[in-house]
Amino acid sequence: MTANVLEIEGLTKRFGDFVAVGGVDLAIRRGSIHALIGPNGAGKTTCFNLLTKFLTPTSGTIRFDGRDITRSGPASIARMGLVRSFQISAVFNAMTALENVMLALQRKRGESYDFWTRRSVLARNRGEAAEHLDSVGIAHLADLPAGALSYGHRRALEIATTLALDPAVILLDEPTAGMGAEDVGRITRLIHDAARGRTVVMVEHNLGIVSEICDDVTVLSRGQILARGDYASVAVDERVVEAYLGGGHA
């Protein structure tokens, strides 16, 4: 097993003549929480979409566990264990919280979710799904439709459905965007706990969260890597301070 779970070389994405991400080399250490940060328009989302295979790179390679996944699709990399979370649409509003996690478990096992599913299978999945809900602190909401949950609780449910897939790598796009302080604290702790035994890559604007839970930080600016290291070192890097101030951030 290599020390790096993801290895990215020369990653480039052009939109017409515009280079949104240009020649990015990135190694994500197995078991780390890795943040992609940078001022507005730096190329974080584009980079994230390239990693999660929602965009195809113009050039460059992405290797996951030594396997070239540059041309693989999102469903195929998810089966390999690289899962993008926090797509609100991935939670089914009409199903209960418990059913949403049961569905994820059945997907993971390749079982169909239908009337004919054996009772023994359902009972096993029900028990396991309840444990996942408990681990994210929403066991008491198990029988509520997902559509009735608060924003913060929905995010907790999404973490539970992601954990049910037992991924090696979780990719999070601005996991706390639009949340109040209380939810931010709760979701930050959940991400920290969810990272035990796996790798997390996240785009995050909230630098307080980055400093609190991220082991490695990569700073992007104008589609290129400006700095990398732990938060304490990149936060005092003059180029980083300059890029943030120049980008209109304090």
Ligand SMILES: Nc1ncnc2c1ncn2[C@@H]1O[C@H](COP(=O)(O)OP(=O)(O)OP(=O)(O)O)[C@@H](O)[C@H]1O
């Ligand atoms: N589909 C597209 N077509 C053309 N240009 C694009 C496209 N997607 C992104 N860009 C441009 O690429 C640059 C990087 O955008 P990106 O969204 O990756 O930045 P970001 O760091 O995520 O910014 P923010 O923090 O504001 O979300 C921006 O200048 C953006 O306008």
